[in-house]
Amino acid sequence: MNETLSLGRIAGVRVGLHWSVLVIVVLVALMLARGRFPYAHPGHSLLAYWALALLTAVVFMASLLAHELAHAVVARRNGVQVEGITLWMLGGAARLRSEAPTPAAELRIAGVGPLTSAVAGGLFTGLALALRAVHASGLVVEAVAWLAAINFVLAVFNALPAAPLDGGRLLRAFLWHRTGDRLRATRGATAAGRGLGWFMVVTGCGAVLFAGSLSGLWAALIGWFLIATATAEARQAQLRSVLDDVTxxxxxxxxxxxxxxxxxxxxxxxxxxxxxxxxxxxxxxxxxxxxxxxxxxxxxxxxxxxxxxxxxxxxxxxxxxxxxxxxxxxxxxxxxxxxxxxxxxxxxxxxxxxxxxxxxxxxxxxxxxxxxxxxxxxx
The missing domain is CATH 3.10.580.10 (CBS-domain)
Known part of the structure; x- marks a missing residue:
């Protein structure tokens, strides 16, 4: 995923935005400004809903950036070169120039992502409770509480043992450590990724067809992305096994x-x-x-x-x-x-x-x- 707009370097890592990041910002803002915020706290102006929704969407993207930066920083500390980070429609991607040298390094690099999202969720939870304690605007508390919840969801979802999610990397680290075969471990993790992807596609399409829930389209889209990425990762692993000693x-x-x-x-x-x-x-x-x-x-x-x-x-x-x-x-x-x-x-x-x-x-x-x-x- 090539960047469209460069944000410079953060913690020594090149960071950029792909144009499709606007899609997720608009979708999140629309969902909050036209749905959750007016439903939970009616009586505010349309401008207030939209301004807070856009700010919340931007902070959400900053949370995704923190997740990817954590991967990048830990990767560099474990001897893996980092080319950069690009935020796009379905989240973020840290581009690593090489793979982790050991299962332990893979474990550290993968595990820090969900941990970062969980910590962010805890911080936003604490901030929401503090704002409520000082009787801040209920609308602001609602926005912070949503950020807490979405970061916890990201932590749990990314921890699922299926490539290319962080949990898939953790699964690969475990299989790699147990079998000593990186290629075999990658095949196991990518097979799990394709399985999860197909489950999300089927259930998402089912939700649209039988329940009339358009949110199923989003689940199906993420599932299709998981299938495509896991398949590409399996092919890349096979390629690495063939070209392993070629300079x-x-x-x-x-x-x-x-x-x-x-x-x-x-x-x-x-x-x-x-x-x-x-x-x-x-x-x-x-x-x-x-x-x-x-x-x-x-x-x-x-x-x-x-x-x-x-x-x-x-x-x-x-x-x-x-x-x-x-x-x-x-x-x-x-x-x-x-x-x-x-x-x-x-x-x-x-x-x-x-x-x-x-x-x-x-x-x-x-x-x-x-x-x-x-x-x-x-x-």
Whole structure:
């Protein structure tokens, strides 16, 4: 899930919002402003209901962010690199560059999420009781009580033993510790995730069809997300088992053709596709020879025809900080998630800061196909 709006860094972790987060903010605000608040505390103005509902929805998203930040902070303390956090319609996602090194680390990383939500629920409960004790507005107390309840619900739901929920990670840690086989443990956790997902889809659709409850649609949507994510996670685990010992250096294209950043688009296109530049993506070199970024066909296409003589490749390129990078000795399985989530599906391979290769998602897929075939032949 790629971010649409960056919020900078919190506790050293890059945080962003996906546009779909507006959906959950609007839905929560609508549910509170048009339902729970007027029903529990009638007599207030429509503006008061909506203002408090929107504020409550924002605080709810902050609770989700705290949940994901807890994962990220504990992951870093256990030697797992964190790429960032993105909040979206169905919650949040902490993007980890690698997996936990041990079952114990997996247990700590997964367990801190539900624990954080439970602590948040306890804090909001205490705040609601304190506000009630000082005779604060019943509407405000209602909002804080809802935040307490929803955080407890999140804690319980996330603790269910089904991937990709935190409880699924806890289940995997247990199975991994018991069997010593990470792949087998992942299969067990993802199977539980698909089972829970189908249960939610069936019961959610049943609630809509037989009880007329539109809330069943939300349960069905979450269930479908669980099925899709658990299935993808199982495939990723299988991929890791095949590519476990493969390094980036073995699949990359070594010594790729690079484009000087001062090259004009007109000059560049004069050698495409039959001249020196025969590919669809190229590293870009700064005047001092260091890597500056990446240029692709799609980026070049943004230059208007009448301005190509004055526009340089450096003006259009994707700057290096926005391009995935790896070292030749890095495991391919750790690079692949970043490749698949990147805009250009390319990574530059650097050795001591010097360009030594380029790798695409297609390169990894090709290697995977051959390795899978070879493995099948041996069996």
């Amino acid at each position: 980036v250096g073995r699949v990359m294209t070594a010594d790729p053709v690079a484009v000087p950043s001062a090259t004009t688009v007109e000059q560049f296109l004069a050698e495409v596709p039959f001249g020196r530049y025969r590919h669809s993506a190229f590293p870009v070199l700064a005047p001092d020879g260091t890597v500056a970024g990446l240029i692709t066909v799609r980026l070049v296409d943004k230059a208007p025809p009448q301005g190509r003589a004055a526009t340089t490749v450096g003006d259009l390129m994707r700057p290096l900080p926005q391009v995935p990078t790896a070292a030749p000795g890095d495991p391919v399985v750790d690079l692949l998630p970043r490749l698949e989530s990147s805009r250009d599906r390319r990574a530059l391979v650097l050795d001591g800061g010097h360009l030594v290769g380029i790798v695409s998602a297609a390169d990894v897929s090709r290697a995977l196909s051959w390795l899978t075939t070879a493995s099948g032949t041996r069996s």
